[in-house]
Amino acid sequence: MPKHISLISLLVVCSLWNMPKAVHAQALVPHTLQLDAENLERQGLRLAQEAAQLGQFQQFELALPRAKLASQLAPNNDKVWFLLGGLHLQTKDFEPAIAALQKAQSLNPENTEVVFALGSANFQQQNYQAAATYYQKGLQLKPDNPQGLFDLGNAYYMLGRLPEAIAQYNKSFSLDQKFWPAINNIGLIKYEQGDIENAIQQWRSSVNIDKQAAEPLLALAVAMYTKGERQQALSMGEAALSIDQRYASLDFLKENLWGERLVSDTEKFLALPRIQAALDQQEN
Template sequence: MAGGLWNLAQPAHPQALVPHVLQLDGNQLEEQGLRLAQEAAQLAQFQQFQLALPRAELATQLAPDNADIWTLLGSLYLQTENVDEGIRALEQAKTLDQENPAILFAIGSAYFRKQDYNRSIEYLQAGLRLQADVPGALFDLGNAYYMLRQYDQAIAQYQKAVDLDEEFWPAVNNIGLALYEKGDIEGALQQWRSAIEIDGSQAEPQLALAVVLYSQGDREQALLLGETAIRLDERYGSPDFLRENLWGDRLMEQAQAFLQLPRIKETIAQSSQTSPSE
């Protein structure tokens, strides 16, 4: 029998096709990673963070030596509340680009979110040593000092931010918050009035001013300001939101009483009903 027992013992199988794997060189891989990173950045601009994240993750694998891509990945993790992963990605970016202040500022901001204010200060200061004229970083540094109740240090950083950008109302507002916690009520009121002059569409300084004026007996003016503030941004009717915005113990004690006033409670209820989120 032709072929002998071999043919009987072996079942007939068609020859398997070995799939062809495209071999990419390093430059091609990096180019593909850059394209993915660009897609991720574009998605992030439209707040499509969950779609952007896997693209950025893959981009770091294809272009692992690109600090910008690691920075993008870190920022996306922070946007999706993965703070620890964000810090790890940003630390990798820092190892690749040690003289980039933006990376240090981002790490400092991430540690602030972890409530590790000393580490936050460390990184923000390191970034400011490389680039001192960044109002946002000075503001963040002021906030870290504020959370440590180092109010004089906080005010000094906020003032540096305002000196660089006189229209930077959040820094003016937060000088008021720090002064109030220090017991300088008139100084705080002046800062909040200045913040309103810079941008009258902002709710926070108007509400802070309202709370303090009410405690001083200027009740009708205070109620009008408070109603205006809550109509501008109904989130300021929430004590939790005020805490998130660094309102300190002294101001919060008065704010909680103010928010329980009938006219203010009614305004909060009306604003909640007409809020776009509803």
């Protein structure tokens, strides 16, 4: 048997091979193919469910083959293609992610989650204008989506459209006043603009919402240290890094949209002996 034969074809052929012989066998073929197609789709949906569960535990090497096979067995199910695209997106395999998501969108143009995911895929590839277009399209379908508004704000931020970015962040926060990332990112913009007091205000508000949020706590520590409030800043910095040590990485900060001024000040802050000692202690 040729190696390139599809599994769907193989399963259909096997089912036909095992059929009992009948004088009028041809009359039964369409009905049998229909039943097989339904059965294959059910198998595909079961595989998709398994893939989704594995993806939740970040077992992508096990999840992806199941999702790929599910997309072959249930090729007209937009949720299966969305799952496959999402898994590729999680592994930063952007080309197949976008292909799968576009397939999902073609099957169901009203699926807002797919549109937002296409925005995310383009954003991660630094295609910020394309990302903004997808986010805008998603918000046309679902205008009161705090995450979508926040994501559009991020796209505007990276495009240098700062007043529009702040407007989107404010809309996002107005819809969900526990969503601290929106006002945290207003702080990022204000700091780059030299408005340190306003940035501090945004980060204080973020920390008051979630005291375990490492990002605004570290940003607040850096801003306060730069202002000269050093002892309190050092304590805050130690606390932030004990919550999430990833923020000691400048690359990680840039991935989270920290601007040049804040990154530069954070680099100096992280080099302080007390902060270095705290990081060394965590590693040991």
